[in-house]
Amino acid sequence: MAQNPPQTSVPPGNGAAQPRPASRPQQQYSQADLNRIVMEYLNKKGFHKTEAMFRLESSNSPTPAVPAVSTATTPMAGPTEILRPRDGMLPRPDADRPREYIQSLQPPRQIREDEERAKIENDPEVYYRAYSTLRSWVYSSLDLYKPELFRVLYPLFVHCYLELVSKGFVAQAKTFFDKFLSDHLALHGVEISQLAGISLPGHIRENKLAQAYRSKEYRISVSKTSMYLLLHFLLENEAVGGSVLIGIINQYLKPVISTRTERVVREGEADPNEGLTGFVANTTEIDKFNEQSVLLGKLPLEPEIEKEVQAELKVKDENTEPVNGKTLVEEFEELNAPDKDSPSADSIPLPMKDASDIKRMILAVEDSRLKVKLGAIQASAPSVCMYTFHNTNANLTSLEFNSDSNLVAGGFQDSYVKLWSLDGRPLRALSKKDPHNNSDSRKLVGHSGPVYGMSFSPDNRYLISASEDKTARLWSLDTYSALVSYKGHNQPIWDVKFSPMGHYFATASHDQTARLWATDHIYPLRIFAGHINDVDCVDFHPNSNYVFTGLSDKTCRMWDVQTGNAVRIFMGHTGPVNCLAVSPDGRWLASAGEDSVVNVWDVGSGRKLKSMRGHGKSSIYSLAFSKDGSVLVSGGADNTVRVWDVKRNTQDAGPLPEAFSGDASRDGMGGGADGAKKPTEKANRKEIIATPDHMTAYFTKKIPVYKVHFSRRNLCLAGGALNP
Template sequence: MILMCPPLEDEGIPGHHPGSAYTGDNPTMAGTLPRLKLGRLPLEPDLENDVRAELEEADSKEPPQPGRPSLVQHFEQMIKKEDDLESPSRSDIPYPASLARDVAMEAQKVKENRDRFKVEGRTGGVGPAISVCMFTFHNTYDGINCLDFSGDNMLVAAGMQDSYIRVWSVDGLPIQPTYPELEDKDLKLSNSRRLYGHSGPVFAVAFAPSVASPDDAEVKTNTRWLLSSSGDKTIRLWSLDLWQCMVVYKGHDQPVWDLAWGPYGHYFVSGGHDKTARLWVTDRIRQQRIFAGHDQDVDCVCFHPNSAYIFTGSSDRTVRMWAITTGNAVRMFTGHTGNITALACSKNGRILASADDHGSIFLWDLAPGKLLKRMRGHGRGGIWSLSFSAESTVLVSGGADGTVRVWDVAGPATDPGSAQGKIIGEGGTGTKIDTASTSAASATQTTSSVGATSSKKKGKDVVVTPDQISAFPTKKSPVYKVHFTGMNLVIAGGAYLP
């Protein structure tokens, strides 16, 4: 006689099986996992042909160096369908007709992807060390709620507690007007601009997708739009050409905590205190989908790279994956012991990273809905931002403990003593710097008290898991945003809070 054991249930949610989004009473539905389409969203045929022609022209002007693929060859490799991943149909996710800007952006993405710094995880091979460019804001008086960097790496925006948004040029040079004839003649050019309109604290800002364009480019691909959400229950779309609010989106009946653009623009998602996430289209005033199911606030949101799914993290300590075509939940991930504070999906569309306010990062395999591993090292207070490298082999995180940490996605070293995690610089707030070291002297630096401000204060030690590659501590600057650029440089931003 053979006994069939039912699937293991997740701790804390009776009847729920790992990965399944079904929480009803029907036993036949328990553990059901809908098939996912995680492959790359195919380009429109006309857009694909236009991009190929653009790259052929670029190859003719600047042939590749010996041993390197041409831009067209690299493009063909990028769009080659992976056999084990099913892709969504272009008709499932309608987008507006492609413009010259879309062609230029896709071509520039191919150039960046080919010329990027190759970054591999510690267990995945060798490569250049991760570099972090940290932008620290001074004299903020704890007034910054959120940060975002533009895709062209030219602008940084901050959402303020005082209900306005401030945008700076990253290089410190004056922001040049797009239409000088529309500007006030007496207006003195500055390296920052302010956007007024919200009547409550600004909790999230997000630049529309963009890429850096060469100086001689005929079609500019720089950032043109900015989204913001606020405690006034609204979302605003701002034009960075006119520096004015163009649309006010209303739908949430409570403060809106977070928002995120789709990878190709046009769509965006928001999450709020009303326990829902909502899908929007920029040219429609009303939401297109309402994702309801969380028991508490939806604190963070993000898109899958192919635009077919969104992810929501909540104070109910669960992460859910939703199909935007139906509005239904297709996965639910449980296991966090704290509120979910950050989400990021890998560039290859296979892995989701989620972080909580207890300092843990979980990596999830989306297809089977299983937990890959849990990574620890940050202190309590929240991990506020996550970002994957272009190869999806390295994850970077930043949070309230004032550190930027780099993680190996592939897996921890089998022997904790062989881990080669390292500290770059000194500082941090209650900082846990290093993974296990080979010397007893350096091993004493592996852990320290959470939130400790002096040697007189004692607290619970936090173990740094061996999958940490390196840590970059600040002096006393909580890290609000970390971002891997298309060239695999890490940009981070925080505010100095003495």
């Protein structure tokens, strides 16, 4: 058998050409080794963001199996030859030792991670910085994801606090706890009070709630998109402590990915599946929060004023006959009967009342005696007077009626307010030389942005307006000029409301705050902070001791004017809240918004009494209670004014009313402000299934209803702009 002659190796450098080897030695690397080498290279070069993204991508892709080296003979090839370097070819000293080679370049990865972890554990500021950064990001997130992301903050807040305490950073833990606890008092007040007493590492072992947080997983219902956004943000901010929060999420949280349908059903309500396994859901926390004592009775009159009004009414009774078997004095005593839970007369500082205030009280008593009784035995539908505004060019943004029902104000995109007289009388100014004294309308110019909200003072002498220019302006209806500009909000103001007692007013803004003002101060007296989204609407309780706010985060809140603290939270809407109305007796709150549902709440307990449906899928813009509180009227984008029996299906319900016929059927297809409907026109309407407490609907001619209002005699006024 012939043998190949042996090859002679030529020493390098002798000028002879070195023969090319048949093949270079190849080293088999696993995919994990390659990934590790790349990540360690990126880390060494300082490409931390690229390393984090590569780490995330590599963890999502399956690792291919490493082919095994085999010496078995196959039909297509002989035995696999283990290639060796040729003579004269010096192999790389690290060819067979990739791990040792990498380790020779830099410390092992595990060692570096341990060093970094130890460094983080010894730096208490990392927890504060990481949580504060995440909190700021959540508050600036899109409204679509903010409610879900906000719920993740609470368990992270608890675990950051417990981590600081367990590591002995007691002072830093106390600072962290006091800084951020106000964000979670409404939903988790009971738990926070239990955790507040923890100040030493030994307290964690003795506190059952703290032990539960350390030993059980905290369930969070969240969408896949929100979870990806959260993790991506934490990875991007790993250098400022994002890795700490990722570790907490990995160890203590159990995200439950929910579908969009489940979220829509659950939005605005506490999810019973969220929280620690085996512990009470957040609904109990809300109930505990809503147990705070409140005084919902009427604000009593000062004894001197009460005696003076009674004296004036007695004089009138001597010259007039009783109406419906009641004298004016009896009507006044009924209206001002003392309640058990009434606040004190001096709970809210008010200016001294003058003769005009007494005259207004007497007029209110006379109107109360003459008002239409809508709910004596069973609720009945009111009469509705609809005002249509033409040629607005889609610039009308808001409407408001005064308490005398003889004046209406409109706010426009063109930065002005316009007043119209409803009784045909000209709007005369005090100055006889005013050129507009014979006109039945007035234009008030002063804002530099669209006017989104307005409110008349109870004595109808002033108008307050709110605008995109971040200011509220007080206008005199005697001179039709601006008196004061109130500045303080950092973003546009969406709504403004005068107190029923006058002197005070409240504003709601895009800066996530509501503020209480007095007309004689240019700065806010109270800032109601703690909302996590826009404050869209605001209203006062009849006794002026409380302010209600409606939010884009689908909740309503009740604030104590004296302390500036929230005392009630109402959760149950599935869309932003556009409007609020408080019953005349102060016991019930009605709210409505983008979810097309009117919710009725018991203010005393904070619980929802019922939900009323009938507006289809259209937004609701305005709500108003009748003067006896038995009927609620709503107006919305479906071009209707709808009437609701508030007390039906509640403990105050009377006998069931007889079925309305013709224009007031329960399916929502009622008569309208434009007269009787033709059969074909009625057939073309989409049928709306209404709840049983829906009494009737008044349809308009393509006119969204911006505002509904009850006069003192229970006549309902409504207004809107024609959209051709």
